[in-house]
Amino acid sequence: MNRPGTRTFASLAAALAVGAAGGAAIYAAAAGGGSPVAAATPPAAAAQPAANTTKALTINQIYKRDSLGVVEITVTSTGSSNGYPFGGGTSTAQGSGFVYDKAGHIVTNQHVVDNATTAQVKLSNGKTYSATVVGTDTSTDLAVLKINAPASALHPVALADSSAVEVGDAVVAIGSPFGLEETITAGIVSALNRQIQATNGFTIGGAIQTDAAINHGNSGGPLIDMTGNVVGVNAQIESDSGDNAGVGFAIPSNTVKTVVAQILSSGTVEHAYLGVSIADAASQGATVQTVQSGTPAAKAGLQAGDVVTAVNGRSVSNAEALTATVSGHKPGDKVTLTYTRNGSSHTVTVTLGTRPSSS
Numbered sequence: 001m002n003r004p005g006t007r008t009f010a011s012l013a014a015a016l017a018v019g020a021a022g023g024a025a026i027y028a029a030a031a032g033g034g035s036p037v038a039a040a041t042p043p044a045a046a047a048q049p050a051a052n053t054t055k056a057l058t059i060n061q062i063y064k065r066d067s068l069g070v071v072e073i074t075v076t077s078t079g080s081s082n083g084y085p086f087g088g089g090t091s092t093a094q095g096s097g098f099v100y101d102k103a104g105h106i107v108t109n110q111h112v113v114d115n116a117t118t119a120q121v122k123l124s125n126g127k128t129y130s131a132t133v134v135g136t137d138t139s140t141d142l143a144v145l146k147i148n149a150p151a152s153a154l155h156p157v158a159l160a161d162s163s164a165v166e167v168g169d170a171v172v173a174i175g176s177p178f179g180l181e182e183t184i185t186a187g188i189v190s191a192l193n194r195q196i197q198a199t200n201g202f203t204i205g206g207a208i209q210t211d212a213a214i215n216h217g218n219s220g221g222p223l224i225d226m227t228g229n230v231v232g233v234n235a236q237i238e239s240d241s242g243d244n245a246g247v248g249f250a251i252p253s254n255t256v257k258t259v260v261a262q263i264l265s266s267g268t269v270e271h272a273y274l275g276v277s278i279a280d281a282a283s284q285g286a287t288v289q290t291v292q293s294g295t296p297a298a299k300a301g302l303q304a305g306d307v308v309t310a311v312n313g314r315s316v317s318n319a320e321a322l323t324a325t326v327s328g329h330k331p332g333d334k335v336t337l338t339y340t341r342n343g344s345s346h347t348v349t350v351t352l353g354t355r356p357s358s359s
Helices: 059-069 253-266 319-327
Strands: 006-009 012-015 070-078 090-099 105-108 116-122 128-137 142-147 170-175 183-197 203-210 222-225 230-239 248-252 276-280 286-291 307-311 334-341 344-351
Touching: 059 070, 059 090, 059 170, 059 183, 059 222, 070 105, 090 170, 105 253, 116 142, 128 253, 142 253, 170 230, 183 230, 183 319, 203 230, 203 253, 203 319, 230 253, 248 253, 276 319, 286 319, 307 319
Parallel strands: none
Antiparallel strands: 006 230, 012 090, 070 090, 070 116, 090 105, 105 142, 116 128, 128 142, 170 183, 170 222, 183 203, 203 248, 222 230, 230 248, 276 286, 286 307, 307 334, 334 344
């Protein structure tokens, strides 16, 4: 019998000597010098380049253009971080990212910079810059860094509309797997609307599944469509070995747009919160499995076993649909839930709360 695949983050971490557990494979080079990472004062949001036309490009054309905007990120951390419980001490982690705008903002995964004390960003021209963390969002595993590099050295990669992505679309991934800079791999969109788990235990909905090779070190790098625009941020792989097995997951670009805009505006991100764990219902809807005490769902009287069938009069097909609908709202929004209990239909108004830091 085959063992079920293990879903892991696609960053690359290496334990160093001080207080770290032995036996870890070391791939990442030690981070260089640099100033400690500190939360930067959120600047005014700089404009992201407009997405290009729909004209299809060759893989070579995409690589020549977009690789200029893909970066390698190396961080030093203390304690257990980046999903690798080495048991304390100092570690380095390496991931990828891409230039978001000419102001020097870099998009990557939150787990790449988790607990970072220093961060270095290496541009395609070979120059390395110390980076500060503008903000992170654990719930979507996204982060924004800032480097002080001349605008002439920065080549932003535009975000596409991920709602237009279809299964079977050709895509490429660019990043630094195992520290191998500016590596490109190609594949297709294998599936849409997958659910992956963030480090804080919450679900990231709408993930794009791809068979383009993603390995450790690809975390935070772009998944790019054939017009050369970013449709997702590569984040996780599912594999028995821990290396590419043709099943990778990217956070959709529309989520990236929303989260990055909030980070650049305020340095923080807030998500709407209902306070239930759910599963697909037998026919249609989302079955409530548990209700956390003191949450909006508990205050509204929802109970385990209830089946949510609609939100604001629009039907909910399954658990993923309910998650996406709630995620599309803001804390404080009032929504009307329709649910069935013991064969009877009920309607209740719920004021959504703010998602806590962990589930």
